[in-house]
Amino acid sequence: MKTLEAFYRLKTAEDYFEFFSIEYDKNIVAIKRFHIMKEYGxxxxxxxxxxxxDEKYLMDFLKFALIRVYMDYKHGHAPSAAEVWGMIENGEAKGCLACALSKGGCDG
Structure with a gap:
């Protein structure tokens, strides 16, 4: 199980992607590393x-926030914190957030 304690030990952008088992393009991370991590922070x-x-809820949020920042930079847009936080209500994912947090992902 992923823990907040383990999260605090992460150092590099790649560490975060690997910790959350998120597939990523190494070239995008190499080029946009600073911007991705700044926006993620x-x-x-x-x-x-x-x-x-609720640590599980927070860990889900931390994972989704990284997915969101990465995908937005991959596609040329950077979100605000309000945009991401507003997609999670009462511990429930809405829209494609549910897809992002599911093992299978989605197309939309």
Whole structure:
């Protein structure tokens, strides 16, 4: 099981992708590393501000935030923290967030 303690030990962008078992294009991460991690830090700050003690929920948010930032940079757009946080309500994923957090993913 992924833990917050283990999350805090991550160092590189690749560590985060591997920790959450997220497939990624190494070239995109090499080129956009700083921007991806900067935006990711901004997004996860919102998650930590809203942390209610449910570590699994927070870990799901941390994973989705990385997926969201990576996909947005891959496609040329960077989201705000409010955009990502608003996609999770009451511990339930909405829309493609559910797909992103599922093992199979989705097409849309």
């Amino acid at each position: 901004t997004l996860i700050k919102k998650g930590f501000e809203n942390f209610n003690g």
